[in-house]
Amino acid sequence: DMDLCLTLLLICLCTTADGPNGTSSNEEEEGCLSVSRRPQSREPIAAAIQKLGVQLLQNLEPTPEQQNVIISPLSISLALSQLALGAVNETEELLMHHLHANTLPCYHQSLHNILEQLTNNDLQIATRIFLRPGFKPKEGFVTESRQLYDSEPAVLESLEQINEWVENATKGQMSDFLSALPPNLLLLLINAVHFKGEWRARFDPRFTSRGVFYLDDKHMVDVDVMENAKHPLRLFIDNELEAQVASFPFQKAVSLLVVMPLSGQVNVSALSAKLNISRLNNNLPKERVVQVKVPKFKLEYAQELQEVFTKLGLGKMFSSPNLAEMADGPLLVSSVMHKSSMEINEEGAEAAAATTVVISRASSPVFHLTQPFFFALMDDMTQIPIFMGVINNPNPDAPVLQRDLGDKEKMGFPIDKNQQGFFLCENCAICELLLLHDI
Structure with a gap:
């Protein structure tokens, strides 16, 4: 429970x-x-x-x-x-x-x-x-x-x-x-x-592994990263915000909206000047299956x-x-x-993380929550934000590491066609x- x-x-x-x-x-x-x-x-x-x-x-x-x-x-x-x-x-x-x-x-x-x-x-x-x-x-x-x-x-x-x-x-x-x-x-x-x-897609604990979250262009921290090869997601790149926008569906008409600036930094003042949550929700495309990585955190x-x-x-x-x-x-x-x-863990979470979107011609879209992001937990019917915030570091107690700019994140991970899953606010x-x- x-x-x-x-x-x-x-x-x-x-x-x-x-x-x-x-x-x-x-x-x-x-x-x-x-x-x-x-x-x-x-x-x-x-x-x-x-x-x-x-x-x-x-x-x-x-x-x-x-x-x-x-x-x-x-x-x-x-x-x-x-x-x-x-x-x-x-x-x-x-x-x-x-x-x-x-x-x-x-x-x-x-x-x-x-x-x-x-x-x-x-x-x-x-x-x-x-x-x-x-x-x-x-x-x-x-x-x-x-x-x-x-x-x-x-x-x-x-x-x-x-x-x-x-x-x-x-x-x-x-x-x-x-x-x-x-x-x-x-x-x-x-x-x-x-x-x-x-939420409608489970993170199987077997696919959780050690990964990194990039604090900025020079620093990162270790985090446990959950993976789902087939997660239902609505996502697009918003040119006005210069950010990736994704919506994770919950059951019972609630969704988690995440906005991750392409710069890798959440400048709230700059973002909020252009941020219109209802507009973002209205611009979300149809849901599709996406490869997802989400950091665990408390x-x-x-x-x-x-x-x-x-x-x-x-x-x-x-x-x-x-x-x-x-x-x-x-x-x-x-x-x-x-x-x-x-x-946020394999069984569930309250307000979630954000990510990078990579669209590859050779594979399914990929949405990796690896950089600072804005989030809003939304009631879909009323469009009221139940929770809202900015996550700059999902593991603030961990030592900050120097980022190796020559080491690109490995994007692939095991795929289990039978994954179902759920996301709980915990x-x-x-x-x-x-x-x-x-x-």
């Missing part, structure tokens, strides 16, 4: 000395329910979540300590959207603007309907509000959170309670999420997205998002937001914690935390 791919977002809210009051407009107006259920309402929601994900990646620079970046645009959008339920006036407008939802009618109800479509046996979404004992949020906020985001409030009793919820939500993949409770804490908003899916990523949100223009959330629909008295966001993990977790507290 495979474990999860999961994102978790934790938002911390606290109280401040003083602040404005106000009332937000109620979205539950006449006709909103029917508008939000129209199929055409899905596309702008998906585009908004895609855009937020790409913006975050632009501002989450890899570091020597964290060479890879893994986020869940879906999880982050859900957390900020729930926060927007409690916001009024400029704060609500600011959040909706950065969610790219300010021009979308019936946004919350439309997102709710999409969540109902997304949630199936392979994808689960869990949200929980933890309240400090004695803290009373407004009933309207609690009711809307429950109705729209299925977020049941619970009284915060201990640090262990939080960590246990996270561990359960991630099926044991994320333990000890918080080392201590922040001071002056009023409210925690935790969102978890868990994906566990099978990666973790943790990031406090206050700095990146401030850089994007959401700094007011952390200084003087108007959250009057959430509770009486001034509140502010003290922390947005994000944590993720991801594993050990992928993202955690995000929103904190409200006193000052």
